[in-house]
Amino acid sequence: MSNKFTLLASVASAALLGLVLDGCSSDSKHPEGSEDGGVVASGGSAGTTSSGGGSNGGAMSSNGAAGANSAGSVADAGRSSSGGRSSGGVSGLGTAGGSSSSGGSSSSGGSSSSGGSSSSGGAGSGGAGGSAHTGAWKVMMLGDSITGSTCYPELVSKNLIAGGHTKFQFVGTQTTQQSCNATQVREEGHGGYGVTYLPQNSTRETCQKPACGSYAELQNWAAEKPEIVLMHFGTNDVWDGQAPSDILSAYVSVITEFRKQNPSVVFFVSKIIKLNPSGCSSCLTNVAALVAAVTESWATAHSLPSSPVFIVDDYNSGFDPDSTSDTDDGVHPTPTGAQKVADATAAALTAKHYF
Numbered sequence: 001m002s003n004k005f006t007l008l009a010s011v012a013s014a015a016l017l018g019l020v021l022d023g024c025s026s027d028s029k030h031p032e033g034s035e036d037g038g039v040v041a042s043g044g045s046a047g048t049t050s051s052g053g054g055s056n057g058g059a060m061s062s063n064g065a066a067g068a069n070s071a072g073s074v075a076d077a078g079r080s081s082s083g084g085r086s087s088g089g090v091s092g093l094g095t096a097g098g099s100s101s102s103g104g105s106s107s108s109g110g111s112s113s114s115g116g117s118s119s120s121g122g123a124g125s126g127g128a129g130g131s132a133h134t135g136a137w138k139v140m141m142l143g144d145s146i147t148g149s150t151c152y153p154e155l156v157s158k159n160l161i162a163g164g165h166t167k168f169q170f171v172g173t174q175t176t177q178q179s180c181n182a183t184q185v186r187e188e189g190h191g192g193y194g195v196t197y198l199p200q201n202s203t204r205e206t207c208q209k210p211a212c213g214s215y216a217e218l219q220n221w222a223a224e225k226p227e228i229v230l231m232h233f234g235t236n237d238v239w240d241g242q243a244p245s246d247i248l249s250a251y252v253s254v255i256t257e258f259r260k261q262n263p264s265v266v267f268f269v270s271k272i273i274k275l276n277p278s279g280c281s282s283c284l285t286n287v288a289a290l291v292a293a294v295t296e297s298w299a300t301a302h303s304l305p306s307s308p309v310f311i312v313d314d315y316n317s318g319f320d321p322d323s324t325s326d327t328d329d330g331v332h333p334t335p336t337g338a339q340k341v342a343d344a345t346a347a348a349l350t351a352k353h354y355f
Contacts, residue, residue, distance in 0.1 A: 136169040137355050140226035141187040142254075143233040146273065148189025151180035151335045155342035156230075158182040160350065167355030171226055180335045188221050195233040196242050199253035204242075212236075218254060222261045228354060229258060230345065232270040232314060235331065238286045239275065244293040252302055259307055268349060269294065270312040273341055276321040277330040284321075291315045310352060317344035 141153045153176055160168065170185040177184070193213035197204050200215045231254065234247050251269060258265045271291045275283050299309045318340040321330045326337030333341055 133167075133354070136167055137228055138171050138224075138226045139168045139228045139230070140171050140221070140224065141185075141189065142172075142221065142229055142231045143189050144193045144236055145189060145191040145332060146232055146235060146341075147187050148174060148176075148191050149178075150333050151176075151178045151182065151338040152232075152333060152341055152345075153185050153187045153189070154178060154180050154182035155335075155338050156345050156349075157185050159342050159346035163346070163350060165350055165355055168228075171224055173220075173224075178335075180338070188224075190217075192236060193233075194236040194240065194242070195250040195254065196237045196246050199250055202250075218257050222258045225262045226258070226265065227262065228266045228268070230268040230270065230312065230349070232272055232312075234272050234290060235275055235287075238272070238290055239277070239280055239283055241282065241286065244290045247290055248293055248298065255302060255307075255309065259304075263304075264306045266307065266354065267309045268312050269299070269309060270345070271315040273314050273317065273319045273333070274321045275331045287315070310348070312345050312348040314341050314344055317341045 141147050141156070147153055153170070157170060158181075160166070170187060172186040172188040174187050174189055175184055176187060176189075190211070190213065192209050192211060194204070195213070196202060197207065197213040198215060198218040202215070204212075231251070233251075233254075237247050237250075255265075255267050258267070271294050272287060274287055277283060294311060296311065299311050303309045319333060319337050320326045323337070325334065326340070327333055
């Protein structure tokens with residue numbers, strides 16, 4: 001056990017010093033219209049046809065459809081090829097099936113200006129997407145090293161912009177350092193962190209790494225008051241053998257803390273990607289058990305009319321932890337692997353029509 005913790009601390013320290021696990025070089029360029037490293041809408045509001053304007057949402061009425069949610073799991077902090085652990089989660093952006101001002105249904109199934117149903121079937125009632133939103137949506141990608149040290153966040157942003165979805169701005173205290181044919185974005189990806197360390201009364205064992213996450217940090221992230229959070233968190237927890245019920249409970253604690261700061265925050269919870277690192281014979285089974293527990297009914301049970309929860313199925317994105325083209329350590333996606341996850345995530349988010 002002592003060798004494990006030494007390796008974990010070594011790699012986590014490297015992550016904190018800003019070392020890039022996937023070999024991508026840094027890129028300081030920002031796109032036109034960026035602000036503080038976050039992508040900002042360059043054009044009109046959703047439903048307009050001006051250049052850069054948001055697409056497929058239709059002009060929403062003052063009471064438009066919000067849609068209830070689905071949910072997923074949050075993300076991972078995989079170990080490096082040397083056996084040490086890093087981390088990365090994903091928080092993200094999406095759109096909520098809002099209806100047009102004339103009462104037309106949205107492509108995600110939302111109907112009528114009084115609040116259409118979401119793709120998960122839950123009814124909204126003037127929730128986060130219920131009224132016309134002015135300005136760019138503040139989007140936070142939240143998690144561990146999958147978010148903090150891979151191309152995943154940048155490629156999600158790139159996919160959205162390529163699809164004409166520009167009414168968003170990424171927020172967070174971290175800035176991605178990868179160069180993946182995409183622009184750097186802000187995020188809250190923290191290597192080595194476990195979501196089960198974050199609840200106020202966490203019963204996790206004492207952290208044996210330089211950092212594992214804490215309630216005080218969770219409070220700081222929530223204080224940024226994002227409007228949309230994409231959370232890909234839980235890889236380190238799965239790796240440590242934490243029970244799915246404990247991870248789901250931690251998800252709820254995270255959602256609750258963000259709602260204290262912004263009662264209308266929208267959550268997209270990812271079913272985390274598969275992991276199969278050397279030395280963890282149970283990881284594939286553990287992640288499958290967690291993903292099986294992240295159900296539509298779980299999401300609906302923890303949704304509010306003003307604060308829906310949606311599921312993003314990154315688990316079935318096509319990312320293969322045994323493919324050398326997708327990952328070099330069985331956990332962290334290469335640019336090729338990250339593109340698969342980003343494709344699945346962006347598709348799920350744009351189906352909700354927030355921007």
